[in-house]
Structure formats: C-alpha cells, structure tokens
Amino acid sequence: MKVPMINLPAQFKNIRDEVWAELTEVFETQYFVLGPRVRKLEEQMAALANMPFGIGVSSGTDSLILALKAAGIGPGDEVITTPYSFFATVSAIVRVGATPVFADVDEVSFNLDIRKTKKAITSKTRALLPVHLFGLVCEPEEWRNLAKQHKLYLIEDACQAVGAKRAGYTAGGIGDFGCFSFYPTKNLGGAGDGGMVLARDEQLAQYVRMDRVHGARDRYYHDRIGICGRLDEVQAAVLVVKMKYLAVWNEVRRERAALYEKLLKDAPVTIPTAPADAYHTYHQYVIRAPHRNELRDYLRARDIACDVYYPVPLHLQPCFAFLGSGKGQFPVAEQLSEDTLALPMSAELTEDDVYAVVKEVRGFYAQRA
Template identity: 45%
Template sequence: MVPFVDLKAQYASIKGEVDTAIGRVLESCQFTLGPEVGAFETEFSAYCGATQGIAVNSGTSALHLALLAAGVGPGDEVITVPFTFVATVSAICYTGATPVFVDIDPQSLTMDPTQIAAAITDRTKAILPVHLYGQTADMDPILAIARARGLVVIEDAAQAHGAEYNGRRAGSMGDMGCFSFYPGKNLGAYGEGGMVVTDNPEFTRTIRMLRDWGAEKKYEHVLKGYNYRMEGLQGAVLRVKLRHLETWTQARRSAAARYDRIFSGSGVSAPIEMSYARHVYHVYAIRTQRRQSWQDALQQRGVSTGIHYPIPIHLLPAFADLGYVEGQFPHSERAAAEVLSLPMFPELTATQSAEVGDAVIALAQESRACAATA
C-alpha cells in the first residue's frame, strides 16, 4: 500500500533530535510559550523573510488574530476565495465580518486578481488570498489593488511553508502571513500549532496580547483576548523540523517532478507550477471528471488518495446564510468536483511514485476507452 502521507517515516529520520528537544521542555517544565516557542518564532519568521513571528495554537487562530489586529470586525467585508479549507472563511466569521468571494484562476487554483476590483465595496477592509496546495497566489496584482484602495492583505499560507513568489517567501509579501503547523503540513507539529509573521510592530504587539487573554503583562488585561498560546513541546519539535524543511521541500519537488515525467503525454491533468512560483507541493492534485471511480479503483490497487476540497465553501450548508448559489464561481466549483490528491511526502520513493503513476495512467486509458465506445 502506498500511503497518502507517512509521518512515521519522517519521525524515524529525526527521532534522536526530537526526543532530545522534548526532553529539554520536560526538564524545564515550561510547557506554555517559553524559550523554545520564542526561539521558534525568531527562526521561522527569519525563514519566511519577516521580522516578527507570533506563535499560536493553530492556523485558524493565526488567521483570527491577524484579522482582529487589522481592525476587521462587524460591518466589514473580507475578500477571499471559496475553494479553500473551511478555516479561511470561519476565521473571517469569528470577527463578525462578512466573507466576500471571488473565483479562482483555473490553472493555479488560487485567487484570480482580475475578479477583485468588482468585489470591493465601501465596507471592504481586507483581502485574504490563499496559497493553495503549496503554491502562492499571484501576489503582485493583489498587492497593487490593496495598496491603491487602502486595504490590508493577509496571506493564508497554511499550506505554503517555504513557497516563493518571484523569489519572495510566502507570508512575507502581505501585511501579515498566517501559517498552520497541523501534523500533515510540510512543517508539522506533533499536535496543533500556528503562527502569524509580519514586519509591523503594532500588529505584533496586538496579536501577542490577544493570544494570551489580552494581557500585556500578567493580570494586566488590555484587550479582550483568547487562550491561543503555543505549547512549549510544539515549539521544540518545530525547531527541530525547521532545520530539515528545505531538504524535505526539495524531496517533495523531486517527487512532483517524477509524477510530472510519468504523466507527460498520458492525458492525465497534472498540477501546473506557475511561472512566478516555487511550488512546495503540500498537495499534488490531479484532476478527473471520474474522481469517485478513480479514487475507489486506486484504493483497490493499493494507492491512498485524498480530496482537497470536495465542496466549495459557498455551497456548504454552514455558509448558506451568505446567500451564494451554485454557478456563481464556476472555476471553484469545477475544481472541487475534479481534484484528486495523490500520495505526496518527502520520503516517497521512486518505486512508490511509479506504482502510483502506473495505476493513474491505467485508469486514464480505461476512461478514454469507455468514452470512445459510449
């Protein structure tokens, strides 16, 4: 069986380093925030090309606090995309603001900048592009629109650790960048975790207070805040894993290149790395109109797959109150119906890649044969 991810293989490769790091925290008994989290904030923000990092307990919390720091609240609107994980939109709703959707570009599957201007109203406060699957959105035109209109840009970089846009790291281009360290991410904790990176000291100060009950000093509560602190154990683990992230990223890119070679000329719709991008392949998603049958057949052939994401946010029952209907965002809806994520992790071997590729190509050939006889 080719697994979709293999976290055990990754742990085995760094077990000694991780165990030592965890031991330091256990000996120190500094289990919430503390020196390991502080050091990780410094190291990860520098990796991203930002001057400040504020560690929190999840990527969702990072988005929530970044929006609050930007002054987003009831009556405001935030422009984002419907083809994303639900946390992107939920975080906007947590602030009392209204999500406003624009469609995606059909090649990159990220925010289409040409759709933004028509979505801006006098209530628009921020733009929240999503760097999907490990590839950044087309940031220059997004930033140009935001600067011209006085809007804040918050990057949802939860899937884009180390991704680049014209040489600039994800998270460093907007006013703030938000990351998730969920275990399956390219840089994953052994539990939950997240971070906001920024160059803005006021945003930093506000988010540091908000994550810790709004306190600037112990028991001096300046704001109405939250318990969004990162655990010391997660900071220690993430410091270890950050040292390996570039090696793992190159391994992911090599695995993606193997897939690309295997699928070349086969008719399989493989992901597109945009000319501006350094794609870090958190997900390698092909596309097929026969997704369910392909997923079932691949499972039977020993290949695990995933779907990211099967229903665009505007069509989820939880967000019916936003008033959107089917057909409003055709590229998002089509992608949601077609994407199928193949196994992708740094330890994926050439043999495993070939096994997956052969199985997918066989299905593509069967689909073409069925279509020809229909």
C-alpha cells in the same frame, strides 16, 4: 504496493533522537508555555519570510482569527477570499464578526483570481485574504499593489505554503500578515495543533501577542479581549528540529512532483503547473481527473491513497448559506470540487512509490478506453 498519502512514521524515524532530546529538556525544565523554543521558532519563521515579527499561536485557524482581530476587522467589514480552500479560511472571518465575500479562483493555479477580486471590492472591504493553495504562492506584486491602491489589509493564508516562494518573496512575507499552520500533515508539521502569525507592523504584532494570551499586555492586565491561543513549548520543540530539514524536504517534494509530471504528461489528466517565477512546495499534488470519483475508488481498492481537496466549495457549505451565494455563482471552484484528486505526496515518498501510483492511474484509464 501500498502507498500512503504521507508517511509520518518514516519521517520520525529519521529525526527520533533529536526530537526526544528536545522533548526531554522541555519536561526536565517543565517550561511548557511560551518558552525559549517558541521564541526560537518565532525568530526562524520570521527570518524565513523576511518579516520582522513572528508570534507563535495555537493553530492555523487561530492564526487567521488573531490576524483579523489585530487588524481591527469586525462587524460591518467585508473580507474578500476564495471559495476553494480549507474551511478555516472563511470561518475565521465569520468568527470575528466580519462578512466573507467570495471571488472565484483561477482554473490553472486554483488560487484566488485577482481579476475577479478587483470586481468584488466595495466601500465595505477592509482586507484581502488570498490562499497560497497546495504550496503555490499567489502573485506577490499584484496583490500588494491591489491592497495598497484600495488601502486594504493583505492577509496571507500561507497555511499550506511554508517555504514556498515567488518573484523574490516567500510565503507569509508579502502582505501585512502571514498565517501558518503546523498541523501534523503540513510540510512543517508538529505533534498536534500549532500555528504562527508573521506581522510587518510592530503595533499589529503586539496586538497579536496580547490577543493570544486573553488580550493581556502584562499578566492580569487586559487591554483587549483576546483568546487562549498560545503555541506550547512541546510543539515548538518538535518544530525547531523539523525546521532544520524543511528546505531539504521541500526540495524532495519538488523532485517527486517533477517525476509525476514526467510520467503523467500524456495521461488523460491535467497535472499541476507552476509559473517560472514560483517555487512550488507541493503540500498536495493535485490533478484534475475525468471520472474523478471512479478513479479515487479504483486507486483506494489497490492500496494507493488519494483524497479530494475539496469536495464542497465553501460558498455551498450549509453553514454559510446565510451569505446568499448559490450554485453556479463560482463555476471554477465548483468544477474543481468535482474533478480534482490529490495523489500521495511527502518528502518520504519514494520514486518507486510514484511509479506505482502512476501505473494504477494509467491502468484505470486504459480499462476505460
């Protein structure tokens, strides 16, 4: 039985007519840049996280860059973040001229360990940049209090956690900024690249709005040096349709995760867990697996999709060698890179799909017994 990581064609089949209707209107009006659908999506995303301002941008990567720029972070500043995330989390810090400072992650949640983060704070630290990895939100009050105590910006990388919640907070609504990606494979994905910045402060939100259009406050009047970083109307047209289904889709992911947990509970793998106060949205369902690479190859040979997020921790990426981090410095992140494996997960994943995946996982370990 073939099981894909994510089934976007099946998703599109269910919303085809609504998407075509929105796209047709965009092309009929020829309103492609910063139109009414972008504004609607900005309002919806801000309301979802209980934040006052939403600014549609061109990608999740640019959402991070624009948030950092708006906060005035640049050369000489340090930003503490995780070595176990997608590349853009750290590259955005470098792109604004600041210095990434790594702290290791928690071995259960895979999120940035706040205890280790505290030890990494120096007089040069300007911001904390935790990632709500795979759809599990970091500890809200603890991170808010730490940022407040040291007068630091708190910038959430919520690119994998749209709609996720914890302790009364929604991802993107905890800190000064919440940064999102609408890459097609995300829980809320567009038809290409797209992103969103949520901001708590009106002036900082205005900086993001300006910087996404080359730093212009009005057309051809530039107070800042920004980028071309707008969310286009075509992407917003797709996203406002999908937004109506996000809550249902996230709940289905949680149901499939619960089935995985039930079926794998006595298998020789470590399954993801979430604290009681967390609403995990399972952007990825990531297990820790002995003989990870062999299991990956075994599953793929049987048409069961799987992937490794992430095979090389960021502090060991060649392009970040200038930061001076070496092997063994962040042992939890390094171990996760060696033994984690993402199994198929999407709102279109069926119960039969989950049973098929688990059957092959168990089959792999049975033959090694």
